[in-house]
Amino acid sequence: MAPPKPGIVPLRPLMFGEIMDGSFQVIRRNAKAMLGASLLAQSLAAILTAVLTAATATSMVSVEAWASSTSDADLAALGLGFAAAVLLVAVLTLFIASVLQGAMVVPVARSILNRPTSFKQMWSLARPRVGALVRLAALLMAATLLAMLVPAALAVALTATMQGMGILLLIPLFLGFVALYVWIYVKLMVAPAAVVIEELGARAGLRRSWELTRANWWRILGITLVVGIMVAIVSQIVMIPVGLLPPLVASFLSPHGGNGQDMAIAVAIGIVTAILGALAGALGYAFQTSVMALIYMDLRMRKDGLDISLLRQMETGADPDGVPGRGHVTGRPGWNPHGWNPGPGPAAGAWPDGR
Template identity: 30%
Template sequence: MSNDAGGYGPPPGYGTPAYGAPPAYGPSGYGPPPGYYGPPPGYAPPPPGYPGHPPPGYQPGFGGFTPPPLKPGIIPLRPLTLSDVFNGAFAYVRANPKATLGLTAIVVVVAQLISLLLQVGPIAAVSSVDYAEQSRDMEIAAVLGLALSTTLGALTTVLSAIVLSGLLTVVIGRAVFGADISIGDAWRRVRGRLLALFGIVGIEVLGATLIIGLVIGIIAMVAYIIGGVAAVVLGIPLGLAAIAALFYLGTILLFAPTLAVLERLPVMASIRRSIALVKKDFWRVLGIWLLGQLVAAIIAGAVSIPFSIGGQLFLGTDPSASGTVLALVLLSIGSAIGQIVTAPFTAGVVVLLYADRRIRAEAFDLVLQTGFGIPPYAPSDSTDHLWLTSQTPQR
């Protein structure tokens, strides 16, 4: 703009502008009315799905969206809570009932039939003994036969439980990634690990036997040298200490069978690694494991009550061999149903606790997430190698 002198610049008298508050925009009186401090009474935010409403996962002030954890299968791939462990232990049964309940039913029913047959013969032999006419040797033979058959039946039950836990461990390992597995595939994957499983359980039984034998030996020695009163006084704290030692042994070796199956480790390596995983979070592992056992015991007791009552009634009212056998049949049916219902749950709790310990101690969730993007047409065993120890990043 030119001035009167014919130059360019501000007109005469133009001074330096004073910068202050910016001018008010809008018409006079624009803005909220006096006393306005928020929405009127009764105002409610729009419901989810309303246009303009932030979608789930949006957190203002924290960078916007926080994506939920990956969950390709029965658990989210992050450190697990108690509800995650229990929900996952039930979820894999619902996701693949044939390989869980069906597999459990086959193993448990076969084991119960073998155990029942081993006991029926000796019971009939003992009941037929005429103690007034038969020799002392025949009486002893009948009683020893009953004791031996009972022992063999218990051994059959233990061996079937070991095999079943290995089979269910494979099923759970696949269910973490949302993959199914057939009974045949589970058996083919486990049969090469049976010796390791038997070895681990044998070491556990040996350790428990040594603890119990040591306590009984000390109490017996005190009773022989000092007397019965001293044995009782010493036996109470020793018994409590033995119970605590058994719980400790069972807890630190809890993951050893799972390690032998999923990580395919030998016996001693499985035991050492189980101790290393448990010892840094011992009380949490023990608490969740005991809670899972309590839940399983309540469920098993509830479903087997009718058969237990019936068996006890037959034993009380009919002392003959046929009544005893019928009572054993009813008790075996109740025990089988209880195991079929609860064995998949207890196995799921142990395996998912193991996965949680690896996630917390080794950032194992980052390894598991690499199996999330495997295409649907990939082989069902394409994620099995992720459980191996060599896949875990070292910290």
């Protein structure tokens, strides 16, 4: 008999096509929760882009006149302040996106048992894990900054000491750092899902992700690359008409317009571009988050026998307003469905060799 499929995917280890199809179904069945959270994650960057575009277009002449009569120290201070503001917005965007990415795992897990999730319910179920998600985002950001600073410092040191030979050595070192970054990224990719579903802390979530992805690294990398390419292609297709707008608008609406009309058109096109970019980014973000969550559920089915627990939960109808997989500790030593602890051993219901 085929395994049951109460929701978006069958209750067994998943294939690539099932992960793709399940991700689309999650977005369709929980559009308010998934797209609403994605728009929140993308809105801050979109607003910043629109404001910068409008400010640049409307004040370029006055800025040039002001800069011509300003000292270099004032210009440097202005540049540093602008860079600090952009960095602050980027950090806030990353933290918000990390929290919302963890929250969006909830509709995916509930959709496996065909349980719809509203935006309010998603946030209610994910709210207790916000602190752990923020700490996880802080750890990942610190690791990312370290991964950027170490190669930069090494490049400066090699260039200063070895000059031409140091520049030649930078190429293999750069490729090595990129490969190391990708390897670690894949190993830690399902940490937000582990933090939310298994109610783990930030560091425990990282360790859990490292454990779950063991022996599945190449498979996860392949899925991630395919999804990233798909999202990039769709985003470029959506933005192609926007790139054709400036010459068309300038030709047909204001062929003899002055600087004022050109400036207004540039502002309007910048705002439209930011809005369309946010919409395309929200759809891609929702799809990528759904794929990440289904990869996590698939890994737990392979290693922990989570599909058996979900099947029992579906048959009994237990915890209809909760998160499927939360509270099930099938992958931990000593767990037993009968409630007694026989000591360390293989997880009940786990697939052989984690496959």
